[in-house]
Amino acid sequence: MNRKTLLAALVGGIFSLGTASAETCLSPYIKAKSGPEKLMYLWTLPAGQGSDYLSVIDVNLASPTYGKILKRIEVGSAGNEAHHMGYTDDRGRIWAASLNTSRFFIFDVRTDPANPRLERVVENVPGLTGLTGPHTPYAIPGRMLITMASGPDGTGPGGVVEFTNEGEYVASHKTPNHAYEIVVKPEFNRMVVSSWVPQKMFMSPMDKWDPKQFSNSLTVWDLKARKIVQELKGDPVPLATRWALKPNASYGYSINHAGNSIWMFRRGQDGVFSYKKAADLSAGCLPGDMRQSADDRWVYVSCIGGGEVQAWDISKPDRIRLHDTVQGVVQANMMHLTLDGKRLYVTNSAISSIDFSPRYALRLIHVGPDGRMKQDPFFNIDFTQPPNGPARPHDMLLN
Amino acid sequence: MFPWRKGVASAVVAPLFLFSCSTAAHEERPAPASPLTKNPHMALIRQAPELALVDIQGKEVRLADLRGRTVLLAFVYTGCTTACPLLTARMARLQQKLIAARLPAVLVSVTVDPERDDAKKLALFGKRFGARAGWHFLRGEPARLASVLAAYDEWTQRLPSGELDHPARLHLIDGAGRVREIYSLAFFDEEQAFLDIRALAREAN
Numbered sequence: 078m079n080r081k082t083l084l085a086a087l088v089g090g091i092f093s094l095g096t097a098s099a100e101t102c103l104s105p106y107i108k109a110k111s112g113p114e115k116l117m118y119l120w121t122l123p124a125g126q127g128s129d130y131l132s133v134i135d136v137n138l139a140s141p142t143y144g145k146i147l148k149r150i151e152v153g154s155a156g157n158e159a160h161h162m163g164y165t166d167d168r169g170r171i172w173a174a175s176l177n178t179s180r181f182f183i184f185d186v187r188t189d190p191a192n193p194r195l196e197r198v199v200e201n202v203p204g205l206t207g208l209t210g211p212h213t214p215y216a217i218p219g220r221m222l223i224t225m226a227s228g229p230d231g232t233g234p235g236g237v238v239e240f241t242n243e244g245e246y247v248a249s250h251k252t253p254n255h256a257y258e259i260v261v262k263p264e265f266n267r268m269v270v271s272s273w274v275p276q277k278m279f280m281s282p283m284d285k286w287d288p289k290q291f292s293n294s295l296t297v298w299d300l301k302a303r304k305i306v307q308e309l310k311g312d313p314v315p316l317a318t319r320w321a322l323k324p325n326a327s328y329g330y331s332i333n334h335a336g337n338s339i340w341m342f343r344r345g346q347d348g349v350f351s352y353k354k355a356a357d358l359s360a361g362c363l364p365g366d367m368r369q370s371a372d373d374r375w376v377y378v379s380c381i382g383g384g385e386v387q388a389w390d391i392s393k394p395d396r397i398r399l400h401d402t403v404q405g406v407v408q409a410n411m412m413h414l415t416l417d418g419k420r421l422y423v424t425n426s427a428i429s430s431i432d433f434s435p436r437y438a439l440r441l442i443h444v445g446p447d448g449r450m451k452q453d454p455f456f457n458i459d460f461t462q463p464p465n466g467p468a469r470p471h472d473m474l475l476n
Numbered sequence: 477m478f479p480w481r482k483g484v485a486s487a488v489v490a491p492l493f494l495f496s497c498s499t500a501a502h503e504e505r506p507a508p509a510s511p512l513t514k515n516p517h518m519a520l521i522r523q524a525p526e527l528a529l530v531d532i533q534g535k536e537v538r539l540a541d542l543r544g545r546t547v548l549l550a551f552v553y554t555g556c557t558t559a560c561p562l563l564t565a566r567m568a569r570l571q572q573k574l575i576a577a578r579l580p581a582v583l584v585s586v587t588v589d590p591e592r593d594d595a596k597k598l599a600l601f602g603k604r605f606g607a608r609a610g611w612h613f614l615r616g617e618p619a620r621l622a623s624v625l626a627a628y629d630e631w632t633q634r635l636p637s638g639e640l641d642h643p644a645r646l647h648l649i650d651g652a653g654r655v656r657e658i659y660s661l662a663f664f665d666e667e668q669a670f671l672d673i674r675a676l677a678r679e680a681n
Contacts, residue, residue: 106660108643166660167643169631187631218645219629219658220521241522242629248519263663266511301513301668348511 099475104216106166114475120173122159124467129159152182161472163214165242172214179209190476197244203229205246206238210276215259224256227275250303254292260320268298271318283431297350309352312336317367332364365410370418379409403450408434413473426469521655525627529614532599546581546676547649553589554601568605570666581673583611588632590621650676
């Protein structure tokens with residue numbers, strides 16, 4: 078058996094151990110989990126006083142408490158600006174990053190998935206790493222990589238930091254920009270990191286944002302060397318970035334918030350990456366998140382400005398086209414798509430500094446076999462008032 | 477690689493991924509094997525927790541006894557029908573390369589299924605893969621093994637099929653007893669591991 082065949086069989090073997098993962102857009106190093114989803118973890122911050130908290134939501138269709146918040150796990154401190162989360166590679170822990178205080182909150186979800194336990198709070202992250210404004214926790218074997226927007230005072234370039242799953246600091250790797258999100262394609266030993274703005278800016282009202290400080294590039298890394306090998310420049314503020322999921326797929330997309338566009342990156346046969354605009358978004362969309370279907374047929378784009386969710390047909394990767402839209406999701410932001418591609422959960426708080434609507438909610442969009450979307454009129458967790466609010470729902474994970 | 481072998485590789489990958497996490501809407505050209513990194517970043521991840529388990533002869537092997545040599549530590553079990561045997565085949569190829577290059581590294585495979593993996597089974601497992609001197613197959617009583625697994629952030633869960641679910645990582649430990657790399661079983665590549673071990677040897681010299 079030659080090297081490549083053995084690697085292919087090895088990858089296949091480990092995936093066949095479990096069944097399908099519950100959702101797309103997770104690190105490929107994360108252990109597979111059988112679906113459909115039963116629980117959702119939602120990283121939530123009060124729109125007012127109080128501690129940030131992890132909401133545990135029943136998303137099991139067969140459950141009598143379907144669509145209800147089952148539990149809140151408070152983290153014991155306020156103003157962290159709960160934002161993005163990530164599973165560790167064994168799916169045993171959730172790392173929840175906080176934009177403002179740079180703290181990491183580590184929850185044990187293996188012992189009792191319905192009752193997450195706050196296992197550790199990693200304090201003084203700027204002191205440990207020299208960086209601030211953590212955005213995306215992303216699993217690699219036994220460790221977490223976390224993108225950091227800026228230097229120790231909340232300005233200047235950021236980087237990617239590395240911790241053990243348990244929360245011990247390992248290393249910092251600088252970037253020339255304000256790092257935002259990570260995607261890894263192990264087959265190529267390549268990591269792509271997107272970028273946005275420094276911490277002091279994103280924690281300020283939008284009218285204080287200075288376009289001159291917007292990052293406009295993806296960095297391409299030799300993952301094993303932890304070294305940037307290319308910087309791809311395009312429209313400003315490339316946020317969510319997805320690499321096509323099929324094995325050896327050489328391309329992916331980013332949504333470029335300030336350019337109101339979708340860009341495509343591609344690894345050539347010579348290993349050199351190219352980066353070009355794939356589509357303009359509708360005027361005023363201001364994309365916030367992008368999710369992908371497991372069959373590389375669709376990507377979904379949330380429009381913070383346009384209050385809608387768009388489905389893009391990417392079956393012809395170089396000629397993507399708008400397929401369908403769902404309107405009326407004010408300030409649509411984070412999304413999570415189930416592995417079967419049928420359920421797309423949507424939240425609608427971006428950052429407390431820039432939210433323009435207090436109509437916070439968790440909604441559900443159903444996707445039909447023809448790729449058409451329809452908002453569920455009944456699934457509506459209202460975060461505007463007690464008992465669930467007022468609170469700002471942001472990132473989700475399914476279990 | 478001969479064209480038909482490319483076909484075999486694609487045929488193996490495609491159906492398994494159909495089952496797992498993605499379906500290909502259209503074909504991509506086969507990619508070259510994963511690019512290798514000659515100068516890998518070998519972080520100081522943490523001090524490797526001590527372990528003291530017994531080999532197939534019943535002799536106790538301690539990590540501390542292996543100081544001065546690079547150790548590749550894997551958690552597997554012999555009843556595994558999918559990833560563990562493939563991983564162990566890769567480790568066997570790694571051992572051949574290490575011996576040929578005269579790189580002083582030790583391979584350690586610890587069973588995570590001590591109730592079913594007795595010394596005889598472990599010995600047969602090693603023999604099946606052509607393990608040579610310098611590759612230890614270790615087991616321990618469940619209580620002792622549990623503390624080792626916990627120290628390495630490993631765990632097991634019995635599945636209805638009888639298979640054991642476990643995190644399936646490999647730890648590369650340098651001569652000073654420090655974890656310098658952690659591999660996913662799913663993406664373990666013995667050629668890159670060889671380069672990593674060579675980098676640690678260069679560092680030690």
